Amino acid sequence: MSEPLRGVVVSHGDIAQAMVAAVEQISGVKGALVPVSNTGCDRGSIVKRIGDAVADHPAVVFVDLPSGSCLIAAMQRARDGQVPVVTGVNLPMLIDFVFHRELSPEAAAARVVKAGADSIKQPA
Amino acid sequence: MTVVLHRVDDRLIHGQVVVGWAAPLGVGFIALVDDQVGTSAWEQDLYRMGVPSSVEAIFTTLAEGVRRYPEWAADSRRGIVLTGDIETMAGLRQARPEVSHINLGGLHLKPGRRERLPYLYLSDEELKFLLALDGAGAVVTAQDVPTSAPVPIRALT
Numbered sequence A: 001m002s003e004p005l006r007g008v009v010v011s012h013g014d015i016a017q018a019m020v021a022a023v024e025q026i027s028g029v030k031g032a033l034v035p036v037s038n039t040g041c042d043r044g045s046i047v048k049r050i051g052d053a054v055a056d057h058p059a060v061v062f063v064d065l066p067s068g069s070c071l072i073a074a075m076q077r078a079r080d081g082q083v084p085v086v087t088g089v090n091l092p093m094l095i096d097f098v099f100h101r102e103l104s105p106e107a108a109a110a111r112v113v114k115a116g117a118d119s120i121k122q123p124a
Numbered sequence B: 001m002t003v004v005l006h007r008v009d010d011r012l013i014h015g016q017v018v019v020g021w022a023a024p025l026g027v028g029f030i031a032l033v034d035d036q037v038g039t040s041a042w043e044q045d046l047y048r049m050g051v052p053s054s055v056e057a058i059f060t061t062l063a064e065g066v067r068r069y070p071e072w073a074a075d076s077r078r079g080i081v082l083t084g085d086i087e088t089m090a091g092l093r094q095a096r097p098e099v100s101h102i103n104l105g106g107l108h109l110k111p112g113r114r115e116r117l118p119y120l121y122l123s124d125e126e127l128k129f130l131l132a133l134d135g136a137g138a139v140v141t142a143q144d145v146p147t148s149a150p151v152p153i154r155a156l157t
Helices: A015-027 A043-054 A069-080 A093-098 A105-118 B015-025 B042-049 B062-073 B086-095 B122-136
Strands: A006-011 A031-035 A059-063 B003-009 B031-032 B056-060 B079-083 B103-106 B116-119 B120-122 B138-144
Touching: A006 A015, A006 A043, A006 A069, A006 A093, A006 B138, A015 A093, A031 A043, A043 A059, A043 B003, A043 B015, A059 A093, A059 A105, A059 B015, A059 B116, A093 A105, A105 B003, A105 B056, B003 B015, B003 B062, B015 B031, B015 B079, B015 B103, B042 B056, B056 B062, B056 B103, B062 B079, B062 B086, B079 B086, B086 B122, B120 B122, B122 B138
Parallel strands: A006 A031, A006 A059, B003 B079, B003 B103, B031 B056, B031 B079, B103 B138
Antiparallel strands: B116 B120
16 A cells, blocks of 8 residues: 655744644644744755655645745755645645545546636525 | 835745735746756746746846846836845845845744844844844845844844
8 A cells, every 4th residue: 555645734923823823623633744934944944844844745735825925946856756735725625634644646636626626605 | 115025034935035025015937046056947947837827937047136136126017036144145235235224034044043033043243244234224134024023133132
């Protein structure tokens, strides 16, 4: 059996840490997600933080905004290895992810994009 | 003057620049002067993703930025000139004295630096260099977003 995927959640401020804590509380799955904040970082040190979080694990990187320093750093790290990047991270996509860590990184990324988008609704 | 902001920010084009400054200043272009990004089409595509379609993103090396600065200054649109480090902005200022005001928007922790403001970390040598730049006629201030007050570099000593 291959190693389960790791999710690396990259955000401005403390959002990633709070999202990871919330997902662990909701799902009961611990250790599947690693938070990374860009606080205090220049572009090089954000790339390093992401690289340290991914390490040599098969992973998907989740980013808060579809532009900006977190995405740039994630894309730079992704370019060095086969690590898909997903933007617009939300709790539904992370919850879906922690229960499907046996997938390939690419398949998991495609799945969570759909799960995240499907969760955005306007209830009547 | 159509270049309304000369900013040093080691995160280059990011939220504070695009949302915080470019929108309220009504800029039509952002010129990023950076030797690394200026020669990397791949990185330029990434940074362009963060810029709204109403704003032109321009990428140059320092040498090309020095050459093109008069074109930006004469542009009918308002613009931001951005560098990722002090040295590049100082190089631009040396060649183009029209770079009269320098905004320190974000320089983060690195070995040898210490915190001067929450968004501004400088080594003693960097601070000394910026004070000399300020003393030589440039107006050097720190300000992360337009809604915060500018801090003169002399106030950080």
